[in-house]
Amino acid sequence: MAEITFLDAIREGLSEEMERDPNVFCLGEDIGRYGGAFKATDGLQARFGESRVIDTPVSEAAIVGAAAGAAHYGMRPVCEMQFIDFVSCAYDMLTNYVATARYRAMLPCPLVVRGPSGGYVRGGPFHSQNPEAAFLHTPGLKIAYPATAEDAKGMLKAAIRDDDPVLFFEHKYLYRRIKGTMPPGDHLVPLGKARVAREGTHLSIITYAATVWKALEAAEELEREDGLSVEVLDLRSLLPLDDEAIVATVKKTSRVLVVHEDTVTGGIAGEITARINELCFEWLDAPVRRVAAHDVPLPYAPPLEDFVLPQTSDIVRASRWLAAY
Amino acid sequence: MRLTRTLEERLVALYRQTKVVGGLFRSLGQEACAVGSAFALERRDVLSPLIRNLGSMLVKGAEPVEILRQYMAKGNSPTRGRELNIHFGDVVDRNFVGQISHLGDMVPVMAGVTLTFRMRGEDRVGLVYVGDGATSTGAFHEGINFAAVQRCPLVVVVENNGYAYSTPTNRQTAAARLADKAVGYGVPGVRADGNDVLEVYRVTRAAVDQARAGGGVTLLELMTYRRKGHAEHDSQSYVPPGEIETWAETNDPLDRYGERLTGEFGFDGAALGAVDEEVRATVDAATDQAETAPPCDGPDALRGVYADPAEMPVLWYRGDAAAAVTAHERPAGWGTHDG
Numbered sequence: 001m002a003e004i005t006f007l008d009a010i011r012e013g014l015s016e017e018m019e020r021d022p023n024v025f026c027l028g029e030d031i032g033r034y035g036g037a038f039k040a041t042d043g044l045q046a047r048f049g050e051s052r053v054i055d056t057p058v059s060e061a062a063i064v065g066a067a068a069g070a071a072h073y074g075m076r077p078v079c080e081m082q083f084i085d086f087v088s089c090a091y092d093m094l095t096n097y098v099a100t101a102r103y104r105a106m107l108p109c110p111l112v113v114r115g116p117s118g119g120y121v122r123g124g125p126f127h128s129q130n131p132e133a134a135f136l137h138t139p140g141l142k143i144a145y146p147a148t149a150e151d152a153k154g155m156l157k158a159a160i161r162d163d164d165p166v167l168f169f170e171h172k173y174l175y176r177r178i179k180g181t182m183p184p185g186d187h188l189v190p191l192g193k194a195r196v197a198r199e200g201t202h203l204s205i206i207t208y209a210a211t212v213w214k215a216l217e218a219a220e221e222l223e224r225e226d227g228l229s230v231e232v233l234d235l236r237s238l239l240p241l242d243d244e245a246i247v248a249t250v251k252k253t254s255r256v257l258v259v260h261e262d263t264v265t266g267g268i269a270g271e272i273t274a275r276i277n278e279l280c281f282e283w284l285d286a287p288v289r290r291v292a293a294h295d296v297p298l299p300y301a302p303p304l305e306d307f308v309l310p311q312t313s314d315i316v317r318a319s320r321w322l323a324a325y
Numbered sequence: 326m327r328l329t330r331t332l333e334e335r336l337v338a339l340y341r342q343t344k345v346v347g348g349l350f351r352s353l354g355q356e357a358c359a360v361g362s363a364f365a366l367e368r369r370d371v372l373s374p375l376i377r378n379l380g381s382m383l384v385k386g387a388e389p390v391e392i393l394r395q396y397m398a399k400g401n402s403p404t405r406g407r408e409l410n411i412h413f414g415d416v417v418d419r420n421f422v423g424q425i426s427h428l429g430d431m432v433p434v435m436a437g438v439t440l441t442f443r444m445r446g447e448d449r450v451g452l453v454y455v456g457d458g459a460t461s462t463g464a465f466h467e468g469i470n471f472a473a474v475q476r477c478p479l480v481v482v483v484e485n486n487g488y489a490y491s492t493p494t495n496r497q498t499a500a501a502r503l504a505d506k507a508v509g510y511g512v513p514g515v516r517a518d519g520n521d522v523l524e525v526y527r528v529t530r531a532a533v534d535q536a537r538a539g540g541g542v543t544l545l546e547l548m549t550y551r552r553k554g555h556a557e558h559d560s561q562s563y564v565p566p567g568e569i570e571t572w573a574e575t576n577d578p579l580d581r582y583g584e585r586l587t588g589e590f591g592f593d594g595a596a597l598g599a600v601d602e603e604v605r606a607t608v609d610a611a612t613d614q615a616e617t618a619p620p621c622d623g624p625d626a627l628r629g630v631y632a633d634p635a636e637m638p639v640l641w642y643r644g645d646a647a648a649a650v651t652a653h654e655r656p657a658g659w660g661t662h663d664g
Contacts, residue, residue: 033563034491057461057497058428058489082490089427089462122346122398124409126426264640287653291642296630299621300347301398301406307623310642320646325653 007175009149010040013156027054028080037082060089067111068098081115085129098165099140112159114168124300130262143239145169147212149180154189171210192237194245200231204249207259208235218315247280254285255322264292286325291318326356327604329380332389335608346398347409352377354552357578358484361525365533371420373431375454386419393615406621428459432468439477450536452480458489473510476541480532486551491563504546512542519547520578
């Protein structure tokens with residue numbers, strides 16, 4: 001099988017699910033004829049028609065609200081946010097309406113909201129966001145944030161088949177930079193399960209999305225230069241979190257660095273650290289530390305963005321701190 | 326209009342030299358909307374531009390060098406590298422309010438700006454630009470409705486250029502005319518030729534005068550055409566063949582104004598050529614100035630999030646690892662107890 005990009009994997013996942021289930025349809029801004037701002041849905045309208053790949057007005061709240069209504073009556077809508085930054089315009093729909101639907105009114109709401117997220121691309125404050133933490137605090141939603149092309153496809157297919165609403169973050173830095181070979185057949189990756197991206201014994205880095213690749217780079221450097229064996233745990237799903245995998249890696253290495261691209265205060269690393277404290281404090285040989293973005297809106301200029309976001313060298317330095325503790 | 330076009334053409338050249346860091350957004354073919362409407366305001370009046378309203382900011386006193394520095398992410402750009410393109414404001418002197426990327430959001434913001442003028446009895450008017458796309462947002466609806474109810478001195482300019490990214494206006498709204506939406510808000514709705522700069526000035530001036538006189542909100546729909554893509558990278562594959570060329574050849578706002586200047590107002594070709602030359606010299610000088618401007622300094626990213634503290638802390642992992650371990654505070658007798 002040939003390697004395909006992360007972006008192609010997304011498109012393949014969408015296409016296969018639309019082929020498999022006539023209830024699956026896509027809606028979003030410029031996704032039809034144009035194929036989406038990043039071409040994630042390129043060719044889908046030609047293949048499945050205008051009624052199943054719908055170009056919408058600039059109306060994120062209506063996109064998500066309409067998806068919810070369709071989902072109540074048996075459809076499986078997949079909403080695209082042109083940039084995930086614009087999911088804020090649908091925040092009310094997602095947190096008040098969609099997330100509570102099953103609990104408050106027995107309304108099934110199997111929909112997916114997907115879109116390009118993340119920085120390292122000079123996108124400035126409104127085309128670079130990582131808003132996952134804003135939704136982590138919303139019972140009723142699920143959150144997926146894959147790092148590999150294989151997971152992008154397998155998890156998107158699983159998200160579409162999931163009976164609950166799933167926010168699906170696609171890191172735009174990975175779209176064309178990361179490639180993978182898709183397993184043959186109906187490739188599904190379950191939500192809620194982390195993945196050991198690299199085995200190690202001295203230190204664990206728990207992370208997700210683009211910083212998985214930075215953690216892997218750091219792990220190689222630490223092995224080469226310091227003789228450290230670093231384990232990298234790719235969470236893949238943020239809600240629910242895979243406690244079992246988190247605890248397993250903590251027990252294995254006893255030193256933990258949590259890394260994410262989102263800003264540090266109120267970020268997901270805080271939740272992970274709290275769980276480690278509650279579940280396996282006795283195994284720790286050092287405090288759990290966080291490497292995440294500085295607490296500022298993400299700026300545009302390259303020197304500023306580079307300063308604000310966590311870099312591979314930061315993960316290396318923080319790992320040395322933990323190893324020396 | 327000439328300055329807008331020449332400055333944008335210079336930005337394209339810089340973009341191709343990869344000196345523009347992010348995306349580049351053009352207003353080619355719709356310069357009259359921004360320029361004609363901004364001229365209807367006094368200096369004390371406030372406008373909020375959208376991405377294709379560079380011309381309105383130049384009218385309000387934005388300097389070409391500021392625009393160039395901003396696009397090139399220079400350390401002395403108006404936002405010191407924090408934001409892109411024409412996303413910046415000046416509420417102290419020149420009176421334009423910086424936009425964000427989320428469409429429609431500036432309508433409620435400008436409702437609040439003009440509400441303030443009304444509350445304080447200040448003789449000031451606001452003007453907010455949106456595109457055909459933004460009229461589909463909740464923020465647009467809530468903002469114009471709020472301003473209408475409050476009789477805010479606000480002019481809402483909907484620049485209908487035919488496309489929101491790839492989406493044609495007839496896929497954006499089922500309404501025949503965006504100006505008709507005014508009926509639902511209980512305000513006057515006026516549609517005008519957005520490529521006739523004098524007509525744009527005339528209808529905007531009437532709406533501004535009405536707002537100033539206590540007449541509240543007017544919705545103006547300016548009909549124009551976006552001859553370039555959403556941004557410079559956009560191939561415009563969705564545009565029917567010949568459409569762009571037709572507009573360029575038969576309905577260019579600069580050509581039309583030029584013809585009127587020579588035909589009706591007695592200017593000759595040499596006078597217009599002199600203006601073009603002056604504009605080119607201005608843009609050349611601004612380019613030289615912007616290109617030599619220093620880049621941003623990384624740690625400056627931590628400044629300006631709050632009034633107090635003025636600077637956010639550098640995170641722990643940027644420091645020296647060994648020193649951090651030694652410095653990490655521990656209680657007396659730490660590590661000595663036997664469990």
